Structure formats: structure tokens, C-alpha cells
Amino acid sequence: MSDQTSTDSPVDALLVLSFGGPEGQEDVIPFLENVTRGRGIPRERLEEVATHYRHLGGRSPINDLNREIIANVRAELAGRGRDLPVYFGNRNWTPMAEDTVRQMVADGVRTAAVFATSAWGGYSGCAQYNEDIARVRDQVADAPAMLRLRQFYDHPLFVERFAADLRTAVDAAAPGARVVFTAHSVPDAADAAAGPPDLGGHLYSRQVHEASRLVAEAAGVGDYDVVWQSRSGPPSVPWLEPDVVDHVSALAEERGITDVVVVPIGFISDHVEVIWDLDTELVDEVRELGVTVTRCATPGPSAEFARMVVDLIEEIETGTAQPRPGAVPALGRTRDGERCGVGCCSR
Ligand SMILES: CC1=C(CCC(=O)O)c2cc3nc(cc4[nH]c(cc5[nH]c(cc1n2)c(C)c5CCC(=O)O)c(CCC(=O)O)c4C)C(CCC(=O)O)=C3C
Numbered sequence: 001m002s003d004q005t006s007t008d009s010p011v012d013a014l015l016v017l018s019f020g021g022p023e024g025q026e027d028v029i030p031f032l033e034n035v036t037r038g039r040g041i042p043r044e045r046l047e048e049v050a051t052h053y054r055h056l057g058g059r060s061p062i063n064d065l066n067r068e069i070i071a072n073v074r075a076e077l078a079g080r081g082r083d084l085p086v087y088f089g090n091r092n093w094t095p096m097a098e099d100t101v102r103q104m105v106a107d108g109v110r111t112a113a114v115f116a117t118s119a120w121g122g123y124s125g126c127a128q129y130n131e132d133i134a135r136v137r138d139q140v141a142d143a144p145a146m147l148r149l150r151q152f153y154d155h156p157l158f159v160e161r162f163a164a165d166l167r168t169a170v171d172a173a174a175p176g177a178r179v180v181f182t183a184h185s186v187p188d189a190a191d192a193a194a195g196p197p198d199l200g201g202h203l204y205s206r207q208v209h210e211a212s213r214l215v216a217e218a219a220g221v222g223d224y225d226v227v228w229q230s231r232s233g234p235p236s237v238p239w240l241e242p243d244v245v246d247h248v249s250a251l252a253e254e255r256g257i258t259d260v261v262v263v264p265i266g267f268i269s270d271h272v273e274v275i276w277d278l279d280t281e282l283v284d285e286v287r288e289l290g291v292t293v294t295r296c297a298t299p300g301p302s303a304e305f306a307r308m309v310v311d312l313i314e315e316i317e318t319g320t321a322q323p324r325p326g327a328v329p330a331l332g333r334t335r336d337g338e339r340c341g342v343g344c345c346s347r
């Protein structure tokens with residue numbers, strides 16, 4: 001057996017790059033200003049979203065959930081006999097990626113693998129993380145080379161974990177409950193521009209549909225819907241529809257459906273969009289229509305998820321791609337914040 005040390009590998013650290021979230025009431029507005037800077041989000045929407053964070057004590061669960069993922073990844077690395085340091089940096093809140101990468105330079109990191117915590121292609125899930133990498137490398141002197149791990153919407157471990165949790169949710173719900181997959185909505189125009197032009201766009205929504213198909217199939221669910229949630233932006237701009245609240249309401253009103261299993265396929269962990277927009281808003285809105293919602297768990301905190309992250313690092317190290325079940329491409333394996341291809345996700 002070989003005694004693998006970090007010197008065998010082209011990468012000498014892992015950076016977990018994420019969205020970030022506030023950790024106290026005083027952080028809420030500065031955080032939202034960071035998120036929406038230059039994004040054309042109306043002030044009223046910002047204030048509305050601020051109330052969601054305020055209800056949660058001003059603290060988003062996202063940073064703690066990412067720390068949990070990182071602890072699991074460290075354990076998985078240790079279990080494989082690997083001594084690879086893992087760092088955590090965000091786009092919108094502390095620890096900010098710039099500060100983390102400064103620390104990586106101080107620690108002598110030369111080449112980092114970067115795991116961005118989104119499974120998807122498209123601007124918000126992929127291209128914006130490339131922009132973060134490019135910006136940070138611009139701002140930090142002697143920044144390490146950064147090799148990004150690819151989109152993982154159809155990774156067998158991601159699908160397997162979601163499918164096991166969907167099975168659990170279906171078993172907990174009333175027999176015959178309708179299964180509804182939900183992901184973050186994006187502007188129609190952003191989805192149309194997602195992916196390299198030769199793929200014909202819509203990479204994000206196509207991956208969401210494909211992930212839903214794979215998870216449903218693995219869970220033995222034959223019939224399901226795919227819908228969208230948490231839209232923002234001015235009402236005049238079209239976003240992916242139907243909205244999850246409208247859809248579940250219509251299931252109740254038009255088809256008399258009273259039991260729904262909701263699968264937050266678009267989110268790796270129980271983010272604010274999950275614990276507020278689904279567990280609070282959706283549940284309250286449809287209760288009046290007599291609908292019971294059973295919410296499927298998210299895979300982020302699982303051992304399978306950590307195994308997936310380390311498998312993706314090994315893909316980069318060995319230069320070999322592991323088999324993927326999805327029929328839609330998984331891109332994003334780029335260097336130093338480059339785009340996936342010419343014209344990819346150009347808005
Ligand atoms: C596709 C997608 C994902 C999934 C991929 C991924 O996971 O990255 C995602 C994740 C997340 N989005 C998050 C939070 C927010 N997103 C916002 C705004 C927006 N999201 C968008 C898309 C997405 N977002 C878009 C097109 C906008 C409009 C502004 C713009 O064009 O950029 C706003 C501003 C207020 C509002 O308008 O809602 C907030 C606060 C959090 C953290 C939650 C927590 O704290 O737990 C997470 C994980």
C-alpha cells in the first residue's frame with residue numbers, strides 16, 4: 001500500500017467557497033447589501049428578506065452547516081490517510097474568501113482545490129463563483145493557483161443520499177403523497193444564457209430536472225413535479241415558474257391533493273430558503289388549504305456528501321473522470337476563475 005502524502009498531489013489544500021450568511025442581527029443589513037450590490041434587487045425585497053433573517057435571530061444556518069461539511073470532509077480525508085488542510089471562505093460574509101486566501105498564502109499554499117457549494121451550472125451556481133475566484137486572485141498577492149471542482153448535480157453519492165432521504169420522507173407522509181422537487185428560481189434570461197452557447201442554454205434548469213429524475217428513479221418515485229422558489233427581482237422580470245407555493249396551492253385547489261413531499265433538490269443544506277421559504281412560508285400558506293407538507297432532508301451534513309467532495313478532489317489529482325449517470329453535462333472544472341467555455345453564462 002502506498003503511503004500517500006500531500007507531496008504526491010498537485011493540490012496542497014482545499015478551499016470550501018460558499019455564499020456566506022449573517023451570524024447576528026447587526027450583520028443582516030450589511031450582509032444583504034453585499035449580496036445585492038449591483039444586482040438590481042428592489043429595496044422592498046431586501047427589507048422583506050431581512051425580516052426572514054430577523055425571525056431566525058439574525059443568524060443564517062449556512063456558515064454552521066458549511067463548518068459541519070468541512071468537519072466531515074476533514075474526517076473523510078483523515079480516513080483516507082490524507083493530510084490536506086481545508087479552508088473556508090465566502091462571497092458575502094465572514095470568513096470572506098479574500099481573508100481566507102491571504103491566510104492560505106501565509107501558510108504556504110501553492111495550489112488549492114476549490115469546492116464551491118453549489119451543485120449547478122448557471123450564473124448564480126457557477127459563473128459567479130468563478131468571478132469570486134478571479135477577484136480574490138487579483139486582490140491577494142501570490143495567491144495560490146485554484147483548481148475548481150466540477151458541478152456535482154448528478155454525482156452518484158449526491159443522488160444516493162437525496163434518494164434515501166426522499167424514501168424516508170415518502171414513508172413518513174400519507175400514502176400517495178405527491179412528490180414536488182424545488183430549486184431556487186432564476187430570471188428566465190439567466191437560465192436561457194446558462195452554459196456554453198453550443199449546448200443551447202438552460203443548463204441550470206436542465207440539470208435541476210435531471211437531478212430530480214435521477215433522485216426520483218433511485219427512490220422508486222414514478223410521478224413528481226419540478227418547481228421553483230424564492231424569486232426576487234422586480235415583478236416585471238420573468239423568472240422560472242411555477243412557484244412552489246402557487247403550485248402546491250393549485251394541487252390542493254384543482255386536484256384535491258392534501259399531502260405533499262417537498263424535496264429541496266436545489267439546496268445542499270437547510271439554508272434560509274429551506275427553513276424559512278419552505279418550512280415556514282410554504283407550510284403556513286398551504287395549511288389553510290388543508291395540505292400537509294413533509295419536507296425531505298438535505299444531503300450537506302451527510303457522510304456521503306463528504307465522500308463526494310474527496311472523490312472530486314481525487315478526480316483532479318488523477319486526471320480521470322468518474323462515471324456520471326446524468327444525461328446533461330457537468331461543467332465547472334476550471335482553473336483560476338476561468339469560465340467553463342467561451343460565452344458560457346454570458347448575461
Ligand atoms: C440559483 C441560486 C442558488 C442555488 C445555488 C447556490 O447554492 O449557490 C442560490 C443560493 C442561495 N441564495 C442565498 C441567499 C440570497 N440569494 C439572493 C438573491 C438571489 N439568489 C439567486 C439565485 C440562487 N441563490 C438569484 C438569481 C438572486 C437574485 C439576485 C442575483 O441576481 O444575484 C438574496 C438577496 C435577497 C433576495 O432577493 O432574495 C439572498 C439573501 C443563500 C444563503 C441562504 C442562507 O443564508 O442560508 C443561498 C445558499
Ligand SMILES: [Fe+2]
Binds near residue numbers: 184
Ligand atoms: Fe440566492
